[in-house]
Amino acid sequence: MISSAITRTEEAVRATDDIAPLAVPSLSVLDAPNDEGGRIVLTWTLSPSDKLLQGVIAGAIGPAAVESVVGVHGYSIYRSATGEDEFSLIAQVDAGVASFVDETALNGVHYTYQVRPYDLDNETGSDIEQTAMAVRNSVLDSEGRAIFGLFGADNRIGFDDFFIFADNFGLTAEDAGFDPAFDLAPSEAIDFDDFFVFADNFGRSIAAAGKRVPMLAGLNADARMYLDARTAMPNVGE
Known part of the structure; x- marks a missing residue:
């Protein structure tokens, strides 16, 4: 065998x-x-x-x-x-x-x-x-109002966001690369309707992180803060 x-x-x-x-x-x-x-x-x-x-x-x-x-x-x-x-x-x-x-x-x-x-x-x-x-497409400003068109990395809608939007302008749902995030006025096309929405939001900023402290009469209306660095810095010649 x-x-x-x-x-x-x-x-x-x-x-x-x-x-x-x-x-x-x-x-x-x-x-x-x-x-x-x-x-x-x-x-x-x-x-x-x-x-x-x-x-x-x-x-x-x-x-x-x-x-x-x-x-x-x-x-x-x-x-x-x-x-x-x-x-x-x-x-x-x-x-x-x-x-x-x-x-x-x-x-x-x-x-x-x-x-x-x-x-x-x-x-x-x-x-x-x-x-x-x-894309941050569900964000608010300091007054709680929705902001549309914040495409870049910073917290303000500026020219960096405009250039990103311009790169997508003219695309439709049938085109490769179309993303609804840039269709600000939903119509399955990135067109002038979306541009006008972007223009209305240009210059706006999202709310800063942290808690807003209101000014309350009788409590902090007259509050002041001063910074005196003289004691912490050396005088010339010492």
Whole structure:
């Protein structure tokens, strides 16, 4: 009887999967709506390999010649910020999951994303890359009034926000790169209606962090604070 040599090992041994999962067919990346910024939502179409696949056992015959193999074990989320040359892994989700919220994005920064399916031995790269930025679209000024058009990283609507808005002007819902965050007068198009809303808000600022202390008659109306640094600073010649 002819038999192959036997190698004994104390650790579990499994076959190597030489077939990588198929890439995700589509990816959408948008600002998370109705928030205070810092969040970008990713949605994608599951890999066609994200299911139980039928694998043939080499040399086997009979009903047990075929076994089920998990095609995808999860998805890796990669991100690259403006000015960065390489993508960095920021998260992984399980098989069957088709969305992810990046809650570590900085406001006013463009991020490009990739979603790569993986199994136990392989990770499939992707030619699909989508870019978005986090926007503060639910913020108030010091008087509690809503502000629209704060796209940049600072707390005031200025020319930096205008240039960001201008980059998106003219896009419609049918265009790649359209983000409802810039559709200030919702119409599935970024047009002059949105520009007029932006113009009405130009120059406004969001409320500063912290608690506002009201001036109460009889308590702090005459309060004053003075700073005298003479005793803490050396005199000339000393």
